Amino acid sequence: MSPGPAAPTAAAPAAGAPLAGLENLLAEIATGAAERETHDRPPFAEMDLLRRWGVGTLRVPVAAGGRGLGLAAFFDVVRRLGTADPNLAQALRNHFGFVESLLRQPPGKTRDSWLDRVVAGELFGSAASELSTPRAGVIGTSTKLVRDGDGYLLAGSKYYSTGNIYADRIVVIAVAEDDALVSAIVPAHREGVVHLDDWDGMGQRFTGSGTTEFHDVRVHATELLSFGDATDPGRALSPTFSQLYLTTIIAGIVENVRLDVLELVSRRSRNFRHGLVEEPRHEPTVQETVGEIAANSFAATSIVATAAVALAAAHEALGHGDGHADDARTRAMFAAAKAKTIVDRIGTDTASLLFDAGSATSVRRGPQLDRHWRNIRTLASHNPRSYKLRLIGDHELNGTLPPPGAFF
Structure with missing residues (x-):
């Protein structure tokens, strides 16, 4: 069964203004972020607002009905979404990764039919990771796809199912009867698909990064995609895209810290008795702290923007068959890795500095200011910076290339 027509729920982008209305939408989403944290309310309604605006089409070409952003502009939107609500930003990562994989394919019926669904407003999740895999980042699966009549049955369990609840x-990675890896694209609520929102991380609590189970889920032949050639240069940049995406969210959170510290200090009416002035906003110590937070936000934003430009250059070189494409790809990989090692540290430091500009009231649960540190630390733990630093050093000293796999 070929992907049929989907109900058009995404708004068509305004001609020449692909981001029209986004600023107001992000402001609306940001307003309720702390309250959602307090009341344990996943942002389903906010994700629907993004869907209807057309967030899923950011990278789809204008000619295909999308918003047509280049990579550098796209990552800036990711950063801004991370400022508004990093849960939503991370929950969309697998969708954007799927769109990138489609854009690498030549135009054709299969590619275009899935892009049509993206343009219609559908969001795509991913089910790839399994806790039974011997090493993180190794592509391996015990999820099975077996033939059944004129279709297939899918059975298995996946963890770190980020975004699937939305x-x-x-897109499920499974092993076929001939031991080949395949991608099965199944409706998120088809019979046999079970979402266990059992992610209990201290941060990024509403990303839906828990378990997805597949109990003999019916799969049609036209819902299968080949897993792809591991030597495909374009695919080799997929991990770079995914890693820079997380780092960009952290940069967005750092900007949120900057905004929150301004509000926090402006609301303080009392200084400490040993302060130099009456109002905290005129206290030199507080001003220095706020200045450091602002500088850190500027640095984080600049760093991820520079890495995004390197990634865009690598994509362009690969697309044109440039003879220096391999060098461009390596530069992009290490740009993303270097960005992570610095922005991770900037992020956690800045989230702690926020409380130095406040008083004891800043630790009250209502504003949920601690969520910034928890969210940054959770995102940074996706792949520890120490591993990246070692490999960066090996490359600097010995020209060693990054290892294949999911983390570069």
Whole structure:
């Protein structure tokens, strides 16, 4: 069964203004972020607002009905979404990764039919990771796809199912009867698909990064995609895209810290008795702290923007068959890795500095100011910076290339 027509729920982008209305939408989403944290309310309604605005089409070409952003502009939107609500930003990462994989394919019926669904407003999740895999980042699966009549049955369990609770369809990595890896794209609520929102991380609590189970889920032949050639240069940049995406969210959170510290200090009416002035906003110590936070936000934003430009250059070189494409790809990989090692540290430091500009009231649960540190630390733990620093050093000293896999 070929992907049929989907109900058009995403707004068409305004001609020449692909981001029209986004600023107001992000402001609306940001307003309720702390309250959602307090009341344990996942942002389903906010994700629907983004869907209807057309967030899923950011990278889809204008000619195909999308918003047509280049990579550098796209990552800036990711950063801004991370400022508004990093849960939503991370929950969309697998969708954007799927769109990138489609854009690498030549135009054709299969590619275009899935892009049509993206343009119609559908969001795509992913089910790839399994806790039984011997090493993180190794592609391996015990999820099985077996033939059944004129279709297939899918059975298995996946963890770190980020975004699946918000998705319309899930891209599932499974092993076929000939031991080949395949991607099955199944409706997120088809019979046999079970979402266990059992992610209990201290941060990024509403990303839906828990378990997705597949109990003999019916899969049609046209819902299968080949897993792809591991030597495909474009695919080799997929991990770089994914890693820079997380770092960019952290940069967005750092900007949120900057905004929150301004509000926090402006609301303080009392200084400490040993302060130099009456109002905290005129206290030199507080001003220095706020200045450091602002500088850190500027640095984090600049760093991820520079890495995004390197990634865009690598994509362009690969697309044109440039003879220096391999060098461009290596530069992009290490740019993303270097960005992570610095922005991770900037992020956690800045989230702690926020409390130096406040008083004891800043630790009250209402404003949920601690969520910034928890969210940054959770995102940074996705792959520890120490591993990246060692490999960066090996490359600097010995020209060693990054290892294949999911983390570069």
